[in-house]
Amino acid sequence: MSNSELILSIRNLTVKYRSRRGYVNALRNINLDIYRNEAIGIVGESGSGKTTLALAIIRQLPNNARIVSGSIIFYNDGNKVDLLTMNYNEFRHYLWEKIAFVPQGAMNSLNPVLKIRDHFIETVKAHNPDASKEEIVRKAREVLKITLLDPDRVLNSxxxxxxxxMKQRVMISLALILNPAVIIMDEPTSSLDVVSQKIILQNLKDIMRMFNVTMIIITHDMGVVAEVANRVVVMYAGKIMEVGDVESIFYNPLHPYTQGLLKAVPKLRGETELYSIPGEPPDLVNPPSGCSFHPRCPFAMDMCTINEPSLKEVNKGHLVACFKYET
Amino acid sequence: MSKELIKLMNVYVSFRIGGLFTKITVNVLRNINLTIYDxxxxxxxxxxxxxxxxxxxxxxGLIKPTSGKILYKGKDISAMTKDEFLTFRxxxxxxxxxxxxxxxxxxxxxxxxxxxxxxxxxxxxxxxxxxxxxxxxxxxxxxxxxxxxxxxxxxxxxxxxxxxxxxxxxxxxxxxxxxxxxxxxxxxxxxxxxxxxxxxxxxxxxxxxxxxxxxxxxxxxxxxxxxxxxxxxxxxxxxxxxxxxxKPLHPYTQILLSALLEPDPNITRNKKVNLRSMDIPSIVNLPPGCKFHTRCPYAINGICDVKEPDLVEVETNHYVACHLAKGDLK
Missing domain, CATH: 3.40.50.300 (P-loop containing nucleotide triphosphate hydrolases)
Structure with missing residues (x-):
């Protein structure tokens, strides 16, 4: 993907949440480049900051959040804009038209008293008040078909x-209707059945090809990443630990956390012996000193408790934040 | 095998949902026969x-079956004395x-x-x-x-x-x-x-x-x-x-296995799901015959949509409820 065109460039992004116990360090110094038409999977456990990262991109962070530093540059037809400093009224037009977001448990985001048809009309009209209803419904039929839904039944339900x-697929269709350049999906399939999950994920790959859309998929499930992503970002305690293409992450993981995570997933074939990452997830109000993974890391050295490693390229396109690879 | 601990015999559970005039019965469990060994x-x-x-x-014992029996250590739990039931619980x-x-x-x-x-x-x-x-x-x-x-x-x-x-x-x-x-x-x-x-x-x-x-x-x-x-x-x-x-024999099990994601891109991307319809029928309005026939890629008209198959032992310790599982049709 290195020769591709940049679409989003996140630099030094740090986000804190105010809480009764003190500041929660949700994101610490995130640097990430996302390229046009890639499917990037962001994996991490709860509290790793993956959802905060998505909310920061779409400027929907809760009220108790504070962006301490950083920029998110969006490359829009040759122009560079910083999503974070842009006037909010202007940003509103970027939402859905350029960057769409499908939240976690998206099926609960539909308005229960509106028919699906009206969801489409309302969404499009908010951005393009002159659009005719017939035109919107025609487009809605198209996107519903792409997500394998029967438009005749669904639009009137x-x-x-x-x-x-089906609701999850309606949400994906809604995200597609304004032809965005980027779709961010937070746990797109975590509340779905095994069979629906597989079919939707297979379908996402077709959608990407047809719509030339960049997908950011946020999940805790290594299986989802293995199925759809071409590049993977591994997050832990508000930091990016490792970035690489999907083959490097799964077949040659470098960070001890990634290695542990992959060995901890039960499998359907082969060895049943599994590894369990010792210890507890970190407290983000008082994150461990040095590398935040060192209390659970089997390779921790003295320096890991003092200094924090930064993300460095070890192989081409494969970055890791670990002192093991710094010599 | 060790001794039988729990035995379910023809257990049915149905719930009634809906309002005063729209009450409908939903069959959540149908004819469950199962033995759990100690x-x-x-x-x-x-x-x-x-x-x-x-x-x-x-x-x-948290939900009472609509019909059928549950035996715990050979005793029907609905016929237990209060003390026996407390011990069971x-x-x-x-x-x-x-x-x-x-x-x-x-x-x-x-x-x-x-x-x-x-x-x-x-x-x-x-x-x-x-x-x-x-x-x-x-x-x-x-x-x-x-x-x-x-x-x-x-x-x-x-x-x-x-x-x-x-x-x-x-x-x-x-x-x-x-x-x-x-x-x-x-x-x-x-x-x-x-x-x-x-x-x-x-x-x-x-x-x-x-x-x-x-x-x-x-x-x-x-x-x-x-x-x-x-x-x-x-x-x-x-x-x-x-x-x-x-060696899954029921078409549903086969599809379930092909749908399970695995943390290995080469394996998981090569597994494809082959279904006639991706949507599960509503439990409120169950299809006739085999409940899976609406989605089953092997379903045969006139058999699968008419008669519900029983759970039968097709090989030692392998029970399947499918008209095609005997092997001669598939």
Whole structure:
């Protein structure tokens, strides 16, 4: 992907949440480049900061969050804009038109008293008040078909008349209707059945090709990443630990956390012996000194408890934040 | 095989839903016949809405079947005396999926664990504190003094699930029904909980009924154990875990296996799902005949959409409910 065109460039992004116990260090100095038409998977456990990262990109962080530093540059037809400093009224037009977001448990985001048809009309009209209803419905039929839904049935249904998997696909269709350049999906399939999950993920790959869209998929599930992503970002305690293409991450993981995570996932074939990452997830109000993974790391050295490693390129396109690879 | 512990005979469960004039009956479980043997680990697998949790609750005595019988140690639980029923309820324990809502938020770990000890007179009142410490050690929360006076919100998901398990172990159960015990826990802590279940089983010889949608975790805790696959309220296949994974006979099981994601891009991307329709029929309006025929790629008109297949033994210890499973049609 190195020769591709940049679409999003995140620099030195640090986000804190105010809480009763003190500041929660949700994101610490995030640097990440995302390229046009790639599917990037962001994996991490709860509290790793993956959802905060998504919310920061779409400027929907909760009120108790503070962006301490950083910029998010969006490359828009040759222009560079910083999403974080841009006037909010101007930014509103970027949302959905350029960057769409499908939240976690998206199926609960539909308005229960509106038919699916009206969800599409409302969404499009908010951005393009002159659009005719016929035109919107025609486009809605197209995007519904792409997500393998029957437009005749779905458009005239209320959300409660659809199953969870169907509602999730409606949300993906809604995200597609304004032809965004980027779609961010937070746990797109975590509340779905095994079979629906597989079908939707397979379908996402077709959608990417047809719509030339960049996908950012946030998940805790290594299986989801293995299925759809071409590049993977591994997060832990608000930091990026490792970035690489999907083959490097799965077949040659470098960071001890990534290695542990992959060895901790039960498998359907081969060895049943599994590894368990010792210890507990970190407290983000008082993160460990040095490398935040050192209390759980089997390779921790003295320097890991004092200094924090930064993300460095070890192989081409494969970056890791670990002193093991710095000599 | 060891002796029969729990036996379900023709169990049906139906719920009534809807308003005053629109009341409809939903058949959540249909004709379940199942025997659980003493000391085994038995898996119940299926997608959401297939009835696996309802079946777990029926076995635990938490939901009464609409018809059919449940025998515990040979005794019909609906015909038990009050004392017998209390013993049954104590011996058959249920571990909930969500450790964030199964523990009382205003009680300390000590209170949570001491209550059942006192209530069931498991130990002498003077030994309660010592027993609580022993239970915490048993579930790996060491040193116990660090955890005894904490509240649930001060614990991680994995630690909470350990407390929930300690509470169950306090009453010395014979059967543990574990309903998706790791699905809400961080990946890095899941293996710890599963190992703990394995250790506790080894120590106490208890029977475990493991309910999950994730065959990979079931394979981890029970490779030789038996497993039943459920679809829309019925059992469609019943055999050993390893055999189910390597030689699934029911088309639904085959599709379930091809849909399971694996943490290996080359393997998972080459698995394709072959279905006639991706949407599960509504349980309110079940199709006639085999409940899977609307989605089954092998369904035969005039057979599968007319008659519901029985669960039959097609090879030793391998039961399948499919008209095609005998092999001559497929």
């Amino acid at each position: 209320y959300p409660h008349q659809l199953s969870g998997g | 000391g085994e680990t038995f898996g119940l697998v299926g997608e959401s809405g297939c009835g696996k949790t309802t079946l777990g609750k029926v076995i635990a 104590r011996e058959v324990q249920y571990l909930h999926q969500d450790p964030f809502s199964s523990l009382n938020p205003v009680q300390t770990v000590y209170t949570i664990l001491s209550r059942p000890l006192i209530k069931h007179k498991i130990v002498d009142p003077s030994n309660v504190e010592e027993e609580v410490m022993e239970l915490l050690r048993m579930v790996g929360l060491t040193p116990p003094s660090d955890f005894m006076y904490r509240y649930p919100h001060q614990l991680s998901g994995g630690q909470r699930q350990r407390v929930a398990l300690a509470r169950i172990m306090s009453v010395r159960p014979k059967v543990l029904i574990a309903d998706e015990p790791v699905s809400m826990i961080d990946v890095s802590q899941r293996i710890g909980i599963l190992r703990l279940l394995l250790d506790l089983r080894k120590e106490t010889n208890m029977t475990i009924i493991y309910i999950t949608h994730d065959l990979a975790t079931l394979r981890y805790i029970s490779r030789e154990g038996r497993v039943a696959v459920m679809y829309l309220g019925g059992i469609v296949e019943l055999t050993d875990v390893e055999r189910l994974l390597t």
